Amino acid sequence: MKKYKSPVYNVIAVPVEKIVANNYNPNIVAPPEMKLLELSIWEDGYTMPCVCYYLQDCDRYEIVDGFHRYMVMKTSNRIYEREQGLLPVVVIEKDISNRMTSTIRHNRARGMHNVELMSNIVAELTRSGMSDNWIMRNIGMDKDELLRLKQISGLAELFANRDFGMSDEWIEDN
Structure with a gap:
């Protein structure tokens, strides 16, 4: 029997240009919290990888969890430059229904929808x-x-x- 290994043990650095948002994330972060997230990433670095699914047909990574961390990288020049445009990512292998529910579970554990x-x-x-x-x-x-x-x-x-x-x-x- 193969021993399970959590995705977090396989963090990879992915160019932010190869990452795309999903079209089903219901999580919303207000502007003051987005500023706080940007400050947190500036002061502490990326402490949690984004969770993605690899879209092999177009060589892109679709976000399952971490959309707002991804947006900070895309909108903050100082963070983009410091991180050299690389976002920490873990990849999960799930069908679309399970990716959607994974997004919800991640979000519901943190806040509002x-x-x-x-x-x-x-x-x-x-x-x-x-x-x-x-x-x-x-x-x-x-x-x-x-x-x-x-x-x-x-x-x-x-x-x-x-x-x-x-x-x-x-x-x-x-």
Whole structure:
């Protein structure tokens, strides 16, 4: 049996020009916190790598976690120059649904999410065939939050083929 090795033990330096943002991250950072992040990176350096997925067909790295650290590198000349345009990255191998949920888990452990973008992710995961139970378990939300996000999206398709009420699928794993 192969012994598991966490991605953090394989940090690589990637030119920031080879990194692209994903189109599903619902995390928002206010301008004062972005200034603080820039100061933190200036004073302390990059202390956490960005998490990326390697897009082999175009030789790019798509961000799973670390978008705002990436943006600091792209917008702060002094940090870009000091770091020689290289961003510390770890690469994970996951399909798109699992990359989306990984982004959410990373973000939810730290702070707030944009509700509209979260409801878009729930809609996309539902369209991808993920069950309510899978979404709740992998994103770390309860049935009430999932129901609210589905209602916010306003898409009837999210409720298609569902009986309303407390079905077994709405039972949370412990």
